[in-house]
Amino acid sequence: MRSALRAAARGVRGANPVVGAAVLSASGEVLHVGHHRGAGTPHAEVDALRAAREAGTDLRDTTLVVTLEPCHHTGRTGPCSGAILEAGVPRVVYAVGDGTDTARGGAAALMERGVDVRAGLLAEDARDLNARWFRAQEQQRPFVTLKIAQSLDGRVAAADGTSRWITGEAARGEGHALRSRVDAILVGGGTLRSDDPSLTARDATGGPLTRQPLRAVMTTRPVPADARVRRGVVRAEEHDGRFVHLDTHDPHEALARLRGLGVSHVLVEGGPTVAAAFLSCDLVDELWLHQAPVLLGAGAPSVGDLGIGTITAASRWRGDPVGVPDDRAVAPVGEDLRWHLRPARGTPDADSLDAGASRPGAPATPQRHPASRTPAGPAPTPGSGPADARGTATNSPDDTSSAP
Numbered sequence: 447m448r449s450a451l452r453a454a455a456r457g458v459r460g461a462n463p464v465v466g467a468a469v470l471s472a473s474g475e476v477l478h479v480g481h482h483r484g485a486g487t488p489h490a491e492v493d494a495l496r497a498a499r500e501a502g503t504d505l506r507d508t509t510l511v512v513t514l515e516p517c518h519h520t521g522r523t524g525p526c527s528g529a530i531l532e533a534g535v536p537r538v539v540y541a542v543g544d545g546t547d548t549a550r551g552g553a554a555a556l557m558e559r560g561v562d563v564r565a566g567l568l569a570e571d572a573r574d575l576n577a578r579w580f581r582a583q584e585q586q587r588p589f590v591t592l593k594i595a596q597s598l599d600g601r602v603a604a605a606d607g608t609s610r611w612i613t614g615e616a617a618r619g620e621g622h623a624l625r626s627r628v629d630a631i632l633v634g635g636g637t638l639r640s641d642d643p644s645l646t647a648r649d650a651t652g653g654p655l656t657r658q659p660l661r662a663v664m665t666t667r668p669v670p671a672d673a674r675v676r677r678g679v680v681r682a683e684e685h686d687g688r689f690v691h692l693d694t695h696d697p698h699e700a701l702a703r704l705r706g707l708g709v710s711h712v713l714v715e716g717g718p719t720v721a722a723a724f725l726s727c728d729l730v731d732e733l734w735l736h737q738a739p740v741l742l743g744a745g746a747p748s749v750g751d752l753g754i755g756t757i758t759a760a761s762r763w764r765g766d767p768v769g770v771p772d773d774r775a776v777a778p779v780g781e782d783l784r785w786h787l788r789p790a791r792g793t794p795d796a797d798s799l800d801a802g803a804s805r806p807g808a809p810a811t812p813q814r815h816p817a818s819r820t821p822a823g824p825a826p827t828p829g830s831g832p833a834d835a836r837g838t839a840t841n842s843p844d845d846t847s848s849a850p
């Protein structure tokens with residue numbers, strides 16, 4: 447299971463949990479490992495079984511160990527329960543159950559077909575690893591990533607509103623790769639008016655990437671008929687660059703609407719007021735922050751007023767090495783610096799990985815932070831993060847100034 451947990455940490459955060467699997471011999475030797483690489487790609491079990499098949503491993507006396515209960519549904523991919531039965535693996539050990547209504551049930555289905563299934567091994571570690579994903583599922587909302595591209599002094603635009611480009615090409619490339627992985631991108635009315643963004647996912651030449659997210663603007667004002675965001679990106683993919691106007695200032699309402707449109711992962715790209723609105727409601731699960739070696743001295747801040755009056759009430763974040771190309775929570779990207787962060791409010795997932803579980807050769811048992819004793823979905827720790835988990839933002843996204 448420790449091998450499976452380490453493999454899981456090579457995945458990406460978002461619509462799906464990070465999941466790892468290992469095929470063990472009868473004597474308990476790890477023969478193959480696999481992991482899930484994000485929504486739409488094979489699940490960890492299928493990845494590990496593929497490795498076994500390619501190596502010609504006889505699976506008749508093996509055990510499949512997986513960090514999450516095998517799924518029993520056809521979503522973007524087929525059911526893992528079926529793949530395991532087809533492969534003829536006689537024993538399955540999983541860490542933690544899949545609580546989702548759609549995917550759960552794999553364990554029962556396998557047992558019915560005579561597979562020896564055990565649950566609960568290193569369950570707390572497995573749950574910790576995906577604490578924010580479980581929390582988003584429990585709250586029945588999409589997983590939320592906030593992306594910020596800012597100057598050294600925390601600004602996303604110069605005094606005249608110009609923002610192209612603060613960060614360099616490499617950081618922008620990461621941003622576009624992230625765009626093409628999410629189901630929807632969301633910006634506020636201020637960004638719409640100041641930048642007129644297209645919100646498409648593009649490659650280095652400016653051409654559209656294969657997968658395009660739904661493009662959402664959250665504003666109570668009209669979205670002009672000629673706004674770039676309304677212009678079609680013709681793609682045969684799931685969300686294929688459609689546009690949606692979210693006529694609200696309430697992040698909860700915006701997320702509920704997006705969920706209704708089939709969105710499981712939303713990328714909030716600003717501006718400052720929208721960022722503050724999501725942060726104030728404790729609705730940011732993951733933060734990608736690119737910081738450029740540029741000083742602006744004036745201009746829009748990356749995050750608007752969070753209502754924090756004193757340092758003990760600061761919104762604190764911790765490094766998350768899971769889901770970034772180099773397994774590093776803080777890393778140089780071209781000339782810029784990338785921070786990959788999670789709220790430090792007590793969701794324990796990356797605490798366990800601070801000890802190095804995502805890195806090859808790391809200690810087998812992830813260490814947990816003392817604050818990680820509660821299961822996924824704990825209430826925010828008082829004073830350690832953005833306030834009310836069900837709070838409604840007081841700032842209006844329409845007041846927003848520019849963001850890249």
Ligand SMILES: Nc1nc(O)c(N)c(N[C@@H]2O[C@H](COP(=O)(O)O)[C@@H](O)[C@H]2O)n1
Pocket residue numbers: 461462463465466481482485486487488489490491514515516517520521522523524526544546549550
């Ligand atoms: N057992 C298992 N292994 C994985 O590697 C997984 N990613 C999951 N995810 C579960 O299945 C749902 C996604 O299914 P699709 O990728 O859309 O087919 C996800 O919501 C989890 O419940 N499970």
